[in-house]
Amino acid sequence: MSRLNTCKASLNHFVKIFSGRLLCTAVLCAAIAAVAQSSPNEPLPAGAAKEKAETACLTCHEGRIIVQQRLTKAAWTKEVDKMIKWGAEVDPNTKDHDALIDYFSTNFGTDQPAYEAPKTAAGSKSKTRTGR
Numbered sequence: 001m002s003r004l005n006t007c008k009a010s011l012n013h014f015v016k017i018f019s020g021r022l023l024c025t026a027v028l029c030a031a032i033a034a035v036a037q038s039s040p041n042e043p044l045p046a047g048a049a050k051e052k053a054e055t056a057c058l059t060c061h062e063g064r065i066i067v068q069q070r071l072t073k074a075a076w077t078k079e080v081d082k083m084i085k086w087g088a089e090v091d092p093n094t095k096d097h098d099a100l101i102d103y104f105s106t107n108f109g110t111d112q113p114a115y116e117a118p119k120t121a122a123g124s125k126s127k128t129r130t131g132r
């Protein structure tokens with residue numbers, strides 16, 4: 001009998017610790033989601049080379065510097081090669097290299113509509129300064 005009680009007690013203890021951890025994880029997740037939302041970054045669009053682009057191209061700067069470009073395929077080739085010289089981890093002799101250039105020139109080519117910067121609170125404030 002007393003053995004069973006000890007067992008119950010330790011089970012209760014476990015449940016307390018476990019639910020405490022769960023709560024902790026939930027709070028942490030919410031915090032991370034909030035940070036991710038408020039960051040001025042922009043996600044890269046779906047596509048064959050998306051993952052490679054995320055690992056090779058978002059280490060030094062955010063995605064916005066990429067998604068706002070409208071370049072020809074030749075210009076994207078130059079751009080990617082320049083980034084490789086600067087340290088982007090893309091082997092110029094693999095199909096990753098060509099896939100990245102295809103991916104960028106398809107999504108951010110000169111035939112795409114101009115990039116529209118998301119409106120921020122600071123941006124909408126400046127509209128009130130037009131009374132000149």
Ligand code: HEC
Pocket residue numbers: 053056057058059060061065066069079080082083084086087088089090100
């Ligand atoms: C080793 C660091 C690094 C990596 C990795 C990197 N970049 Fe850059 N990138 C830079 C720097 C530094 C700038 C200049 C930033 C500035 O002017 O504010 C830049 C600027 C750019 C620009 C703006 C135009 C220009 O030439 O300045 C584009 C587009 C760009 N990078 C695309 C990419 C792509 C695509 C990849 C992946 C293949 C990539 N970057 C990976 C460092 C890097």
